[in-house]
Amino acid sequence: MPIIRQLPTSVINKIAAGEVIERPASVVKELLENSLDAGATRVDVVIEKGGAEAIRITDNGCGISAEQLPLAVASHATSKIADADDLFRVATLGFRGEALASIAEVSRLTLRSRPADCEAGAELEIVGGKAEPIRPVGCPRGTSIEVRQLFFNTPVRHKFMRTTQTEMGHITEAVTRLALAHPQVHFTLTHGGRLVHDLPPTTNTRDRVVTLFGSELAESLIEIDSADEQIRLHGFVANPTQSRGNNRLQYLFLNGRFIRDRALQHALGEAYRGLLLTGRYPICFMHLEIAPALVDVNVHPTKMEVRFQDSGRIYSQLLGSLRSKFLTTDLVARGAVPENSQDSVSEAITADNEIAASTPATSELFEWAKRQLNTPDNGGLAAQPSELRSTDSLSLHPFTSVDRRTVSETSEQSSYRSDAAEATVPRPPSSPAALQIHNRYLVVENEDGLEVIDQHALHERILYELLRDKVLAGVLERQRLLVPEPVDLASSEAAAILENREVLAQIGVEIEPFGGDTVLVSAYPAMLANFSPADVVRGLAEQLQTEGKQPDVRDLLDELMHMIACKAAVKYGDSLTPEEVTALLDQRHLAQDHHHCPHGRPTALVFTREQLDRQFKRI
Ligand code: ADP
Ligand code: MG
DSSP states (O other), rough: OOOOOOOOHHHHHHHHHHHOOOSSSHHHHHHHHHHHHHTTTTEEEEEEETTTTTTEEEEESSOOOOOGGGHHHOOOOOOOSSSSSGGOOSSOOOOOOOOHHHHHHTSSEEEEEETTTTTSSEEEETTTTEEOOOHHHHHHOOEEEEETTTTHHHHHHHHOOOOOHHHHHHHHHHHHHHHHHHHHHHHHEEEEEEEEEEEOOOOOOOHHHHHHHHHHHHEEEEEEEOOSSSSEEEEEEEESSBBSSGGEEEEEEEETEEOOOHHHHHHHHHHTTTTTTOOOOOEEEEEEEEEEGGGEOOTTTTSSSSTTTTTTHHHHHHHHHHHHHTTTTOOOOOOOOOOOOOOOHHHHHHOHHHHSSSOOOOOOHHHHHHHHHHHHHHHHHHOOGGGGSSSSHHHTTTGGGSSTOOOOOOHHHHHHHHHHHHHHOOOOOOOEEEEEETEEEEEOOOEEEEEEEHHHHHHHHHHHHHHHHHHHHTOOEEEEEEEEEEEEOOOHHHHHHHHHHHHHTTTTOEEOSSSSTTTEEEEEEEEGGTTTHHHHHHHHHHHHHHHHHOOHHHHHHHHHHHHHHHHSSOOOOOOHHHHHHHHOOOHHHGSTTTTBBSOOOBBBBEHHHHHHHHTTTTT
């Protein structure tokens, strides 16, 4: 029978160190948090060899008196909470009372401190958990902690340390997170004698972003501020012109603490749906302020994950405030023309040829698209003044270009036309003249300069939004096939489709197994009547395969709407008459976000007159 023993303190501290102190950056994080909790207004971080050699952090906070020094480095000793109830109203960054004890256990630590009201300071040195006697020293007000030879007595951890550069990267990130959360504090970061960051105090997060990430990103920031009685959300999100290939630039702070929260990251992604290309992530610097009682920060040793009492509410507040902000913000893509390169422009203009060049649209599809614009429930759209122009331009609605020759005129359209012919409404001051180039782009003069518009992307966006409105309004009828249609699939496609039958049923697509890699489609959404079941099912299979486990119903629905919008829109390569161009441009304003196609690519690039002047060396 094994014997049960009480572990010695040093082992307990080593275990705690294993949880909290993963690498040099963890030491930096813990020490910085202590400095901030001590009310410091200036903190200097000095690093040698990526922190493996030395980490020195000096602050001008409240300090620790000589008598209290031994307690500061004792485990489970803290000045921040007194009893268990305090756990639910934590207002400081630390409260577990184990960071200093853990760090002291696995390094050579020297702590010097002097509270404002003491004349002399005190110094305590601890080597691998063993404390030397406390000595009086002369030192400035505040605390300075030096950690040398981290993990010198834990060879396994030591082995896990990466290159100086990698460890320094983590340290810089730790400093960045705290510096963004506390812009009112002056931080400096020095590595190997070189000043990496000097972040003077400011009242504005935007200034911090400029110093940390440069002015291009900072200039693209959109301010968000929304509050109800219990939650305040404030900070910045980047214009979709700025994004990253991962979510590392998503800085979320809860009551001054950097957190990672999947639900909130998801809300962020949702808010940018259709504004960013797949695989691109939004950028944000957002602060959440919540009554401490409504959140549990004690669920993770490093406190990076938290548990909200009502996470659904925070999710919808974040999503809602971003969405409403985007509706009133001009999210246009600027045609970036860097001083020395013309290439980026052509890169930015790369269009969606693969998709656009596919399947020719049918005349039914045209009819469908036209109905979307003329049905009474979209009456507001049909009544757009731009459509009441001269007689000849009416028949040259941009949708006709889908298949101009096979369009059969409906009585609806003819009568509409004759009405309009009688109406002598003068042409409203609508879209300016535009030039179609290479049957792909429309070039338009605007107030600031000129715009190059991707005809397919723009039309696709307009159609997509019309569809989305319909779907949101709940008009997603399903249509049962008289004879279920078999569709042959690749085996991976069949597996993806069959595994997700229930989700597919929710969007109106009913599927049954038919043996082998064949499935039977028995019903699908009426709005897809013009597509072959095989196209629909294959499109969905592709989407399911990229989504992986637990596909999102909204994503699938979105995929269907993309398919329709893409096929019904004018193509890349379609020649448009001047009237069609005008009609398309006029409809731009029907779309909430006409700056991005549904896949998130820009629909237009803007070249300001100033940019042009600069390029032509006129200024
Ligand atoms: P915690 O931060 O969870 O309380 P720590 O082990 O990090 O635990 O610190 C223990 C205690 O030491 C803190 O509660 C605080 O009273 C004191 N302390 C640590 N660092 C500082 C500092 N830089 N300035 C003033 N007091 C400090
Ligand atoms: Mg602490």
